[in-house]
Amino acid sequence: MTTAKDTQRMMHINLFIMGCGHHKAAWRHPNSMVEQLGDIAYYERLAQIAERGKLDAVFFADGASVGNVSDGSPWFMEPLTAIAAMSRATEKIGFISTVSSTFYTPFHAARLVASLDHISKGRIGWNVVTSMFDEEARNHGYQAMPAHSERYRRAEEFVQTVLGLWDSWQDDALEFDRQGHYANPAKVQPINHEGEFFLVDGPLNIPRPVQGHPVLFQAGSSEQGRTLAAKCAEAIYAVAYDLPAAQGYYADIKQRVKTAGRSAPVPIMPGLVTYVAATEEEAQAKQRELDELLPVAASLRQLSVFTEQDCMSWTLDEPVPELPPLAEFKGPQGRYSTILRIIETEQPTVRQLLGRLAAGGGHCTMVGTPEQIADKMENWFRNGGADGFNLMPPSLPYGIEDFVEQVIPELQRRGLFRTEYTGNTLREHLGLARPQHP
Amino acid sequence: MTTAKDTQRMMHINLFIMGCGHHKAAWRHPNSMVEQLGDIAYYERLAQIAERGKLDAVFFADGASVGNVSDGSPWFMEPLTAIAAMSRATEKIGFISTVSSTFYTPFHAARLVASLDHISKGRIGWNVVTSMFDEEARNHGYQAMPAHSERYRRAEEFVQTVLGLWDSWQDDALEFDRQGHYANPAKVQPINHEGEFFLVDGPLNIPRPVQGHPVLFQAGSSEQGRTLAAKCAEAIYAVAYDLPAAQGYYADIKQRVKTAGRSAPVPIMPGLVTYVAATEEEAQAKQRELDELLPVAASLRQLSVFTEQDCMSWTLDEPVPELPPLAEFKGPQGRYSTILRIIETEQPTVRQLLGRLAAGGGHCTMVGTPEQIADKMENWFRNGGADGFNLMPPSLPYGIEDFVEQVIPELQRRGLFRTEYTGNTLREHLGLARPQHP
Structure with a gap:
């Protein structure tokens, strides 16, 4: 039986993790946990707080250079290894790792992310970025960052190659036939990719991920970024200063996805900084x-x-x-x-x-009581600005504790956010179908 | 006070993990856990058994191709992500991951391994390999595997670059001065490496590993491999069919290390297959x-x-x-x-x-009672064949359970193996000094 309540559209909310928080001075607070950034228990605790709030996922940005040591934000743990540990300290919440298509090989990226999807039993997403800074390029063999258009051509070929590798094992390839083979060789096939940037024979050396494909996130705002997002993103992290900006981006991307012939929902989740109190x-x-x-x-x-x-x-x-x-x-x-x-x-x-x-x-900043913030979030959500939010707490763990304890219950009371996980995978949390094997 | 017992030379023993065991047919056994190879709990359990036996470390081989699906050994989890989880399910035992210098960039390798060293609080080793097979090369952009000599030139530059990146943060760089900087900029410096194969500015985007350098394992048997091992390996995984072969390799490597002007112990640990029963x-x-x-x-x-x-x-x-x-x-x-x-x-x-x-x-195979196997291991250990062993149980988890329950107590009775961990890091288990910052 389907009731109105069952079919009500719900927000999707991620915790976007960043060192001691997204405010650059957060680590300077006397209570900050800057001394704990090398302790994986700190990250596990953040994930557990987010899971207590029934959030969809924990989101990791990433970069390949250290940034400004003298007055920048502090360092943070490498996301792929951190997520392996964090996923074992939680049961339901998803994890999205940024992996750069400019610096990894598609085979490593496909395998590392697939391995995390097996370790977490289907709770992984991949945020594809092309990276931006010359300092990053100069840590990976380039004299300078390749041109924007080249990076996006590479990203598109990279994504297609990774998807091909994930599909190089059919879902039922593993047969465990003790008199025959552990996997059916006919169901584990090379991809023989040879393109402008990559030569990859495949097959991948790990079976198809639990989710078929870990969820593909993207955050493109340039013309090429939006085109790539429309073609392959399954969920989008957006930057929008206010509701009109969010509405413009939202309408544009939804139209592009439609034009690309896709029927997937592609939830759009702008970054959101909140300061909440009574x-x-x-x-x-x-x-x-x-x-x-x-x-x-x-x-x-x-x-x-x-x-x-x-x-x-x-x-x-x-x-x-x-x-x-x-x-x-x-x-x-x-x-x-x-x-x-x-x-x-x-x-x-x-x-x-x-x-x-x-x-x-x-990014949008909302300051106020739980009701005021819920009002604004609801306004964005109901008026074509967002399908949810990528929370950027100014300080961690305090900002996410405040949000989980104060704003989430208010959103739940309004029927805008889940009170319990109804699925086990990130795809299920986001309402995305599991991709069929081609 | 130092007693004879305190200074007694002890064996070093690793568990070399491989799918359902090192016997290619192990997965065909009715009791094999081939269905669990996608479940990280299986790997965590193996590490826990090895830790119960007070072993030095869990050792992961790795490859970048799937191998023979129709009658080869089954797949296994990607080591770096698996180790992150396994280290959280254990407290003392070390973890050694194979990472290929032919397919990774030094920056990724340095960062991933450093991150694991932080996550595990100093329990990580890196087994440097140059990879061998064309199928692996053809998953990473090469038409075929580069020539042996080129791979070893690359490996040497790769290792030096990784060590440089680990040292790009001084041990006391993190100052957490809330009125100043989280890290002292003078103590976080670029390496500006530009060599035959790599351009890497640095610094790394993660502080110096807990162990200074995660322990560098190597397994070279060719002339170039032995030269590289003598120059930089801190511990060695060897292949020796019998004691005379082991003695020949052992003497050669120890001599080369000495000739290279190094005073480090460089424990040599041949692979060892055991079948043990009452x-x-x-x-x-x-x-x-x-x-x-x-x-x-x-x-x-x-x-x-x-x-x-x-x-x-x-x-x-x-x-x-x-x-x-x-x-x-x-x-x-x-x-x-x-x-x-x-x-x-x-x-x-x-x-x-x-x-x-x-x-x-x-590799050497020993079949017999716990006493017989301990006799043979002791013979190798006391007669210049080995400083310990890289255990290659024919079936898992059974082979390592047998070894831990039956052979380890016998070695302990003889004073040849620790009865409790005396340190917290892999370096301490192996008796290796923490490298000073240069």
């Missing part, structure tokens, strides 16, 4: 507490670079001085337009602007 | 039971290839017919000389020969 004032105080931990000189120096202004003499607790319009700006447009947008819509003080840029940047 | 007859029965599971036609066909004879009409339970001497043999010498050696020293029936080739091949 009262709005307390929530704002939490935000202010982190913002005040920012190293002032370094932050103003960075803001000077972003804005091409001398910001060093700006007064922290006064409104941001007027900036030239986008059209007059000569530097990188993306970050500058975000800055103008924040100033226009939030009228922040200089310190608040620094804080916003230090926590999620161009 | 009586010699029962032990032989265990061996026969596995040998009888071999598919006869396929095994004889393979033997025909190895010997360049028509073996299809040979009678299974009669002695092996006489074979031409090595000098007259035109095919690959290594395997053929092993076959001649087995025939000469063991006078096997055809079935016994097939069984020996199907379980460990050129």
Whole structure:
């Protein structure tokens, strides 16, 4: 029997893990667990908190360079190895690892992710990225990052090769016939791929993943990124500053998926930074507490670079001085337009602007009571802005504990979020069909 | 106070994991756990049994192709991801993963292995191999396997690059200064490597491993392999059919290490296949039971290839017919000389020969009571043949359970093996100093 309740559309919510949290100064807080970033128990605990909240998955970004040691965010554990351990400390929640198509070989990527899917019994997703920074390229044999278009051509061939390798074993290849063979040789076949970037004979040396294919996440915002997403992404991590921006991206991607002839739901999950507390004032105080931990000189120096202004003499607790319009700006447009947008819509003080840029940047930030945040999330969810969210807690584990204890129950009361897992795999959590063997 | 007991030289013993065991037919046994090879709990259980026996480490071979599905050994889990989980199911035992210097980039290898060293709190070793088979090469972009000498040049540069990346963070780089930086930028430095094969700027994006360097294993037997081992291996997995062969290899490597100016102990651990039971007859029965599971036609066909004879009409339970001497043999010498050696020293029936080739091949096999096996191991250990052994149980988990329950107590009674772990890291188990930061 199907009731209205059974078929109600539900949000999908991931915990996006990042060191001590997505606020760059979070590790500076006296209570931060920066000393524990080398202890896998810390990551296991984060996954357990997220699972207590019945979240869909834990999401790992990744990069192939260390970044700014002197005033950047701290390091974090390598995602693939961390996820193997985290999956054993949990039972239901999914895990999404970023793996770069520019630096791995498709065979390694296919095998590592497939192995995690077996270890976790079907709870793995793969966030395909093409990577961005020359420092990363120069750790993997390139003099500089290959051009954007080349990276995307490579990514497309990479994804197709990985999917082919996952399908190189049929689902019923394992026969365990003790008088014959452990696997039916007719059901384990090479792929003999030879393309512009890769030569891969296959078959893979691990049976087809539990989910058929681990769930393919993508986060493209460029034209080529959106095209790739429309063609193969099964779920999308998006960047949207506010509801209109989210609606624009959402409509565009859903249209492209349709145009590509696909009927999959492709849930779109924008990044979301939240500060939640019993009262709005307390929530704002939490935000202010982190913002005040920012190293002032370094932050103003960075803001000077972003804005091409001398910001060093700006007064922290006064409104941001007027900036030239986008059209007059000569530097990188993306970050500058975000800055103008924040100033226009939030009228922040200089310190608040620094804080916003230090926590999620161009992502949406919601500050308030559980009801206020649930209202806003519901608004995005019901009005074509999102199918769910990739939570970017400004501080960890505190930000995700707050969310799980305060916002999740409110979303559950509204019938917008599961009160118990109804499936065992990440695909089931996300409402995605298991891909048939071709 | 140092007593004779404190300074007594002790064996080092690893469990070398391989699917359902090192006997190719082990998976065909009615009790085999071939259905569980996709269940990480199976691997965790193997590690727990080995830890109950106070073994130094679990050792994983690896390859980048699926091998013979129709009559080969079954698949196994990808080692790096499996070890992350297995290390969380144990407390003291080490884990050694094979990682190929031909297919990985040094940055990925350094980071994945370093991450495991953090996850396991210092219990990781890396077995460097250069890989061998064209099928593996053709899964990673090569038309065929690069020449042996090129692979070893690459391996040497690879190892030096990985060591450099592990040292790119000083031990005390992490300062957690909440008013300053989480790591001291002066103590996190690039390596700016640009060699024949690799361009890697560094620094690595993970702090120096718990052990400084995870322990470097190697298994070279060729001239180039031995040279590389003498230069950088910290422990060695060897292949030795009998004590004279082991002694020859042992003396050669120890001499080369000395010549290279190194004072490290470099424990040498030959592979060892054991069949153990309360009586010699029962032990032989265990061996026969596995040998009888071999598919006869396929095994004889393979033997025909190895010997360049028509073996299809040979009678299974009669002695092996006489074979031409090595000098007259035109095919690959290594395997053929092993076959001649087995025939000469063991006078096997055809079935016994097939069984020996199907379980460990050129490795030493010991069959008997716990006392008999301990006698032989002690003989190797006391007479310049071995510093310990890499156990290759013909069937798993049974072969390692037998060994841990029956042989380990006998070795402990003789004062040849630890009764409790005295350290927490793999380096400590192996008696290897932690490498200073250069």
